[in-house]
Amino acid sequence: MPYSTDLTDEKWALLEPVFNAPGKRGPKHAADLRRVVDAMLYVSHTGCQWRYVPESFGPWTRVWSQFRRWSRNGTWARALRVLHAAARDADGRADATPSMVVIDTHLARGSSNGGATFHDRGGPYGRTKGAKRIVAVDVTGLPVGALVVPASSHENRASELMLGHLTQQGVTGRLELVLVDRGVTAAAARDLGRSHDLELRRVGWGDKQPVFRTIRHAWRVEVAHGRLGRSRRLAKSFENTTASATGWLQVACIATTLRHLSRRPAGPPRPAVA
DSSP states (O other): OOOTTSOOHHHHHHHHHHHTOOBTTBOOSOTTHHHHHHHHHHHHHHOOOGGGSOGGGOOHHHHHHHHHHHHHHTHHHHHHHHHHHHHHHHTTBSSSSOSEEEEEEEEEEBOOOOSOOSOEEESGGGOEEEEEEEEEEOTTSOEEEEEEEETTOOHHHHHHHHHHHHHHTTOOSSOOEEEEETTSOHHHHHHHHHHHTSEEEEEOOSSOOSSOOOOTTTHHHHHHHHHHTTOGGGSSBOOSSHHHHHHHHHHHHHHHHHHHHHTSOOSSOOOOBO
16 A cells, blocks of 8 residues: 655656665665655654554665665765755756755754763753754755754854755855854854855844744745654654764655655746746
């Protein structure tokens, strides 16, 4: 029985070259690779534990070991980059990479599962023990990059790590403007802007009001965090390593982008816009 999270043939055609990249020693994966990816999307959406993965996906140990491998070698980040470019093309954007991104963080509580973890205290007054999720979105509101760091990491460091990650993924060729909130200091914004040859602009309201007010373009990253919250695997930070936590965040970003592509109506291509 297929699940709603299963990849369609069209989506698998986009992702297979990433997950099944040829190696020097011939094929690296068994024939069930697509079902393994489907299983990870299922776990991300439902939040079930590894041992409760439905038998139709195969042995849970097979899925678990492959997830660990892809989380460590950056495969999820590459898959997100491919899907993001496809989504921009489907939306009629002129280029596959953005000229502006918005970076923001979200604090997730860590679970008390025992053992040594990367979780520590952070957030307002250092009260929350957990992890800090960093997401960068473009003007379409779709994630182009995602990372997880300990909760105590400062916003300056979070922005620095994300810009380095985007550079590594090759999506900064057209990047001119980066919006961040005022948790990033003015000095850090200047230094990061100079080092990456772009404008890092701090945005936010100078006065405090009891009502929510949107900030042009910046609100898109808040919407993205809300959509990622639909992934029950992200209800808390259950992971023991930043690599695993980053992997699950990137899987949730991939699922969000897949849903966006599924909502695109079939028909002639839309006129390109900048």
